[in-house]
Amino acid sequence: MVSVPGPGIYVHVPFCRQKCRYCSFVSRGYTSSAVRDYFQAVTAQIRHMRTCRSWKNMEFSTVFFGGGTPSLLAPDMLCELVQLILRSFRVPCRQPEISIEINPATVNVQSLKQLRGCGFNRLSIGVQSMQAVELAVLGRVHGVQEAIQTMQAARATGFENYSVDLMYGIPGQDLSSWTESLQQVLAHHPRHLSLYELTVEEGTPMAELVERGQLVIPDEELVLSMMEQIEKYLIPAGLQRYEISNYAFPGYECRHNCNYWRNGSYLGFGPSAVSAHQGTRWITISDPAAFNRGLGIAQDGTWEEEHLEQEAYFRETVMIGLRMVQGIELESLGKRFGLSVLDYYKEVIPGLLKHGLIKIEEGRLFLSRKGMQVANMVMAEFV
Structure with missing residues (x-):
């Protein structure tokens, strides 16, 4: 684990x-x-x-x-x-x-x-x-x-x-x-x-x-x-x-x-570096020459700001989490976002289970061995 x-x-x-x-x-x-x-x-x-x-x-x-x-x-x-x-x-x-x-x-x-x-x-x-x-x-x-x-x-x-x-x-x-x-x-x-x-x-x-x-x-x-x-x-x-x-x-x-x-928080430094916390991202200016001129500390250290609505942040967390062999823990994710993965994706999950691309065991949803081989296609279903 x-x-x-x-x-x-x-x-x-x-x-x-x-x-x-x-x-x-x-x-x-x-x-x-x-x-x-x-x-x-x-x-x-x-x-x-x-x-x-x-x-x-x-x-x-x-x-x-x-x-x-x-x-x-x-x-x-x-x-x-x-x-x-x-x-x-x-x-x-x-x-x-x-x-x-x-x-x-x-x-x-x-x-x-x-x-x-x-x-x-x-x-x-x-x-x-x-x-x-x-x-x-x-x-x-x-x-x-x-x-x-x-x-x-x-x-x-x-x-x-x-x-x-x-x-x-x-x-x-x-x-x-x-x-x-x-x-x-x-x-x-x-x-x-x-x-x-x-x-x-x-x-x-x-x-x-x-x-x-x-x-x-x-x-x-x-x-x-x-x-x-x-x-x-x-x-x-x-x-x-x-x-x-x-x-x-x-x-x-x-x-x-x-x-x-796990779509956790992180702080980034340097040109094009991204910082993220609770669904908001701050993106440092990408041009290295501009960064070197001191523009990396504009707007509180960032150049652009992007904010994901709760559902978009939830979907992204599910999709990225499926990269891990352990997959996603259904209960903890539900508490984190106030949304049920099984309910939210009730139109998607049955078909993926039927084709043997995902599994649900011991409170986790994860890609099967077969699903790992076509991971990008499977994860796209959760966007």
Whole structure:
């Protein structure tokens, strides 16, 4: 059973050495002046937000640095930011989960030791593939050997709790290469794996290459075979599925992301970062250059505000919650929103039960094994 986490703090670091072909996230090229301006701007944003009453008294249990490539920032900067956050907000948890996304070739033993020493205790390593050809197709800047060295360095510097990201459905990938990537990563004993099917986002360089026929995405049957290989290798290794794309040893689930999937409260810093509390979202200006000019602290630290009505907030919480293997707890959700899931979706649930796509057991509604394979289609029924 995955424990229910508390609110989290997210810091978006928008820099990349080179933007990957498939990426549609907000990021910008790495220059020393841009990094300096970003550091000053995000520091000002943190200091500003710690005075806001809504967040001042909230108790946080996780901190997550994502991107982009956060590990492009100097360790001194990252340490100063995480310590500022811990001084500025209430983090009463005896051992808060403090994560940072890193890419191979952007860290070494010395920098990881420094991060470990100032409070970071969880790494998310963006490996994506253990095949040189596939890394080139994705536009990654690291090689296979650098991925291996980074996983070895993580354990050598005391980061027992580290996660590895891998992708399947990559153009040119076959069942053999996917299996080999899984086996190679498992040999390094990560405590957590995030395994994503590649999504070709509109407007990305990869989308253009696919449209021209220069890259061919694996067909649905091959992708399903790749998905079957995941549990074939991960379950015997001791990793358990707890979310559609995530597997972990018991106790090593990503608490920060679990809070997202429970549609909990979170506070975001940096360009395009989102903050959310009880159905209201505040979205920081997305343009990194504008953020660096200090516009990240306009309108109480945000640029846009979005408020969901109670029913919309309820529907969203149901849909996101179904990403978790545990699904949603019917009674607690009913108390939280004053709405019954079974009554609200009485036109939808019987058909999904009949087709074996969902289950209701022990007070929970969750996706079946069959439903997990077509999760997006099933969750769309709950919108």
